[in-house]
Amino acid sequence: MLTRTFFALQRPWIPTRLAAMNMVVDVIVSVGLYKPLGIAGLVIGTVLANAVMTALQLHRLRIGFNGRLEGAQTTMITARITVAAVLLAAVSWFVCT
Secondary structure (H helix, E strand, O other): OHHHHHHHOOOOHHHHHHHHHHHHHHHHHHHHHHHHHOHHHHHHHHHHHHHHHHHHHHHHHHHHOOOOOOHHHHHHHHHHHHHHHHHHHHHHHHHHO
16 A cells, blocks of 8 residues: 555655665565574565565655654554454354354
8 A cells, every 4th residue: 555655646766666675675584584494584584574665665655744644543444444354353263163
């Protein structure tokens, strides 16, 4: 969603540059963790790289909107979606067992 925001704002090079940094972080962390953790190290590297990418995109968007991203409203909506997903998972688990 964040990447699409940059494209909607006619600034496609920002997420492209951030994606390049994302790949660098992914490779460094994945290679560093592969030997001690095996495949789990690759997964951790990918997760960490995506978390860094998300944080950097949010930071750049905040700069572009002069610090106004309606964070409280977005957090509340995210919490409601999470609660709904947990309830759906519980109902699905109950129905399947």
